[in-house]
Amino acid sequence: MKKSKVFWLYAIIALIVYAIVQFMITSDQLDMYYSNLLITIAINIILAVSLHLVIGITGQFSIGHAGFLAVGAYISAICTMHFDLPFPVALFIGAVVAALAGLVVGIPSLRLKGDYLAIATLGFAEIIRIIFLNTDYVGGAAGMQITQMTTWTYAFFGVFITVIIIANFTKSRHGRACIAVREDEIAADAMGINTTYYKVVAFALGSFFAGLAGGLFSHNFYIIQPSQFGFLKSFDILIYVVLGGLGSLSGAIIAAILLTVVSMYLTEFPETRMIIYSLVLIIVMLYRPSGLMGTKEITDYFKLGKRSKGGNLDDQ
Amino acid sequence: MLKVNDINVFYGNIQALKGVSLEVNEGEIVTLIGANGAGKSTLLKTLSGLLKPKQGTIEYLGSSIAGKQAQSIVKAGISHVPEGRRVFANMTVEENLELGAYLRKDKDGIAKDLQRVFELFPRLLERRKQQSGTLSGGEQQMLAMGRAIMAKPKLLLLDEPSMGLAPLMVKTIFSIVKEINKEGTTILLVEQNAHMALSVADRAYVIETGRVVLSGTAKELKETEQVKAAYLGGL
Numbered sequence: 001m002k003k004s005k006v007f008w009l010y011a012i013i014a015l016i017v018y019a020i021v022q023f024m025i026t027s028d029q030l031d032m033y034y035s036n037l038l039i040t041i042a043i044n045i046i047l048a049v050s051l052h053l054v055i056g057i058t059g060q061f062s063i064g065h066a067g068f069l070a071v072g073a074y075i076s077a078i079c080t081m082h083f084d085l086p087f088p089v090a091l092f093i094g095a096v097v098a099a100l101a102g103l104v105v106g107i108p109s110l111r112l113k114g115d116y117l118a119i120a121t122l123g124f125a126e127i128i129r130i131i132f133l134n135t136d137y138v139g140g141a142a143g144m145q146i147t148q149m150t151t152w153t154y155a156f157f158g159v160f161i162t163v164i165i166i167a168n169f170t171k172s173r174h175g176r177a178c179i180a181v182r183e184d185e186i187a188a189d190a191m192g193i194n195t196t197y198y199k200v201v202a203f204a205l206g207s208f209f210a211g212l213a214g215g216l217f218s219h220n221f222y223i224i225q226p227s228q229f230g231f232l233k234s235f236d237i238l239i240y241v242v243l244g245g246l247g248s249l250s251g252a253i254i255a256a257i258l259l260t261v262v263s264m265y266l267t268e269f270p271e272t273r274m275i276i277y278s279l280v281l282i283i284v285m286l287y288r289p290s291g292l293m294g295t296k297e298i299t300d301y302f303k304l305g306k307r308s309k310g311g312n313l314d315d316q
Numbered sequence: 317m318l319k320v321n322d323i324n325v326f327y328g329n330i331q332a333l334k335g336v337s338l339e340v341n342e343g344e345i346v347t348l349i350g351a352n353g354a355g356k357s358t359l360l361k362t363l364s365g366l367l368k369p370k371q372g373t374i375e376y377l378g379s380s381i382a383g384k385q386a387q388s389i390v391k392a393g394i395s396h397v398p399e400g401r402r403v404f405a406n407m408t409v410e411e412n413l414e415l416g417a418y419l420r421k422d423k424d425g426i427a428k429d430l431q432r433v434f435e436l437f438p439r440l441l442e443r444r445k446q447q448s449g450t451l452s453g454g455e456q457q458m459l460a461m462g463r464a465i466m467a468k469p470k471l472l473l474l475d476e477p478s479m480g481l482a483p484l485m486v487k488t489i490f491s492i493v494k495e496i497n498k499e500g501t502t503i504l505l506v507e508q509n510a511h512m513a514l515s516v517a518d519r520a521y522v523i524e525t526g527r528v529v530l531s532g533t534a535k536e537l538k539e540t541e542q543v544k545a546a547y548l549g550g551l
């Protein structure tokens with residue numbers, strides 16, 4: 001009962017934030033620049049949280065997340081541009097196809113571990129990108145024209161749904177099983193946990209939400225091109241997860257927000273942008289080698305606060 | 317209860333078990349002793365479904381389990397405490413124990429067994445909220461055993477529970493092994509510490525480079541020259 005109260009508290013806070021921003025946008029107090037920043041942040045949070053499930057929770061070091069982002073981006077764009085489907089339907093189809101792509105990639109490559117898995121996922125992501133690059137139907141290298149449809153409302157609810165589903169999955173029996181796989185695969189096997197199944201499920205679920213982010217991403221610009229989904233994009237997402245602290249959902253969110261803002265401001269200094277961005281990463285990793293949050297969640301700090309207060313009361 | 321008949325197990329091209337046969341009867345403690353690399357862990361992994369035998373049969377409670385998935389073997393009542401404890405380091409003691417009961421659905425039974433584990437290992441009760449990775453080696457061994465008990469096994473496979481523990485802790489662990497056995501769990505115990513193992517076991521097998529070379533009651537083997545020379549430090 002207490003848990004669900006905490007859950008509703010967060011949900012209500014999030015919805016209030018949404019309403020305030022939405023009001024500011026409709027009343028023109030927030031210009032395009034900032035509303036676009038917010039949408040980009042939302043997309044990056046979805047990407048960070050979905051990869052967090054694969055790497056942070058299940059311990060499968062995948063560095064090809066941009067491949068699934070591309071699948072969602074292109075498939076949803078095909079749905080809206082070529083088939084005139086409503087945007088929400090297109091988003092959903094894009095996510096489902098990305099999840100299927102996740103299954104196709106995951107089933108063979110998740111037998112691999114560590115560095116080998118990383119290389120395999122990177123390779124698959126490049127294959128996906130090259131397929132789009134060579135498909136005239138989606139414009140090849142020149143890219144595909146897309147109508148702008150992503151709004152703050154879509155972006156917000158994209159994040160909202162992603163975070164709720166992944167947080168609940170993590171807390172469930174299935175999430176525990178995934179964490180056990182991360183902690184020690186042999187021991188997890190010995191407990192009777194179907195480790196292959198959970199690796200594939202986490203991978204497909206992560207790909208699903210990466211696909212959702214892809215749909216929001218492609219409909220936020222007027223054009224998408226295969227070059228936007230290269231391995232640098234995969235690394236950007238990976239950095240959110242690592243910087244946030246592997247295993248921390250709130251860490252991944254905070255890192256995605258922080259780095260998106262930093263990178264947005266740095267676009268004004270194109271010459272020094274990558275240097276400063278790299279410096280930020282190096283400094284954070286020097287001072288917080290296990291990421292911003294380690295494996296902790298923001299809520300853990302609140303809980304600790306409460307506990308120590310309780311202790312004080314007992315002492316008196 | 318368990319009948320292993322002539323199994324061969326390979327790692328790629330390397331044959332780790334060469335025609336191993338052994339038997340465990342209900343209620344017994346059977347120990348398997350042998351030098352490093354003899355194939356003891358390989359045998360336990362094969363029994364719990366982590367490895368598949370290329371040849372031979374494994375019969376458990378009258379049905380064949382050779383090559384079955386680990387899940388169905390755990391469900392059938394065989395729990396494996398792997399070598400080196402392998403606790404889930406970033407989870408608390410309690411979460412580890414809960415995962416031990418991962419395949420069970422009977423909430424009341426799980427709660428009861430949790431009590432039982434805490435009775436067997438009071439140390440774990442004190443530390444139930446502690447991160448398992450910060451437990452001492454002995455405590456981790458207790459946790460690994462407790463976690464296996466949470467699956468409610470009929471047959472418990474223990475891989476070197478005394479590894480790296482101080483003599484006093486070894487004694488504690490072995491007396492708990494006896495207690496678990498008295499409460500009705502059959503035990504197959506792999507050990508390097510032959511002295512201790514032979515003192516708690518009913519029967520024993522000696523394995524050398526993938527073959528069973530000796531077997532008999534623990535008492536008999538203790539008196540055998542070969543065992544004395546090779547495993548009991550020539551006492």
Ligand SMILES: Nc1ncnc2c1ncn2[C@@H]1O[C@H](COP(=O)(O)OP(=O)(O)OP(=O)(O)O)[C@@H](O)[C@H]1O
Pocket residue numbers: 327330332350351352353354355356357358359399508
């Ligand atoms: N994953 C593996 N790949 C290849 N060979 C292996 C693997 N695991 C074990 N072996 C080999 O199989 C043989 C038996 O190993 P096993 O782990 O069963 O020995 P053990 O009797 O448990 O030894 P110890 O007492 O040192 O734990 C050894 O020669 C070992 O090198």
Ligand SMILES: [Mg+2]
Pocket residue numbers: 356357358399475
């Ligand atoms: Mg061994």
